Amino acid sequence: xxxxxxxxxxxxxxxxxxxxxxxxxxxxxxxxxxxxxxxxxxxxxxxxxxxxxxxxxxxxxxxxxxxxxxxxxxxxxxxxxxxxxxxxxxxxxxxxxxxxxxxxxxxxxxxxxxxxxxxxxxxxxxxxxxxxxxxxxxxxxxxxxxxxxxxxxxxxxxxxxxxxxxxxxxxxxxxxxxxxxxxxxxxxxxxxxxxxxxxxxxx
Numbered sequence: 001x002x003x004x005x006x007x008x009x010x011x012x013x014x015x016x017x018x019x020x021x022x023x024x025x026x027x028x029x030x031x032x033x034x035x036x037x038x039x040x041x042x043x044x045x046x047x048x049x050x051x052x053x054x055x056x057x058x059x060x061x062x063x064x065x066x067x068x069x070x071x072x073x074x075x076x077x078x079x080x081x082x083x084x085x086x087x088x089x090x091x092x093x094x095x096x097x098x099x100x101x102x103x104x105x106x107x108x109x110x111x112x113x114x115x116x117x118x119x120x121x122x123x124x125x126x127x128x129x130x131x132x133x134x135x136x137x138x139x140x141x142x143x144x145x146x147x148x149x150x151x152x153x154x155x156x157x158x159x160x161x162x163x164x165x166x167x168x169x170x171x172x173x174x175x176x177x178x179x180x181x182x183x184x185x186x187x188x189x190x191x192x193x194x195x196x197x198x199x200x201x202x203x
Contacts, residue, residue: 017087028073047077078116134151139151143169
């Protein structure tokens with residue numbers, strides 16, 4: 001097994017919680033109506049394009065043109081974004097910070113809109129602790145496409161086979177492996193500790 005010299009963390013649902021239902025359970029109290037809204041209006045794929053670099057103004061205009069009756073809740077997605085990320089996963093954060101303090105090379109690679117990540121880094125100071133971050137929207141590339149992994153390697157001088165990636169999405173884990181990285185699927189902090197130990201890393 002290749003010795004791991006670089007550790008790369010995803011952010012959402014690995015270090016900080018993310019759940020659009022949190023504000024929308026108040027904004028659209030009816031569960032069926034709320035499900036329809038997320039399935040048809042502010043969909044995962046629509047939100048992913050902001051992670052790819054589309055502006056919120058463009059994104060909102062596109063949907064309001066198609067669903068004018070839902071204009072307020074379309075705008076509410078960005079307006080109430082801060083409620084969707086209410087807290088950090090303290091146990092995961094402790095692992096990451098511990099790795100940094102032990103001298104490991106730690107960076108982050110995330111699918112995130114530029115402005116919301118800037119907001120998150122103001123709220124959660126630990127996001128400023130790693131050596132750096134690749135933000136999908138900033139480079140208009142997105143996981144699990146090969147290009148974003150190659151960009152991260154080049155930007156931070158990593159050796160792919162000596163890099164361990166931690167992400168909560170199996171597609172993104174598979175994307176990292178296809179780019180020649182080692183990678184583990186994040187489920188919880190205790191499992192992550194076990195995974196790190198398999199690579200000879202004490203967390």
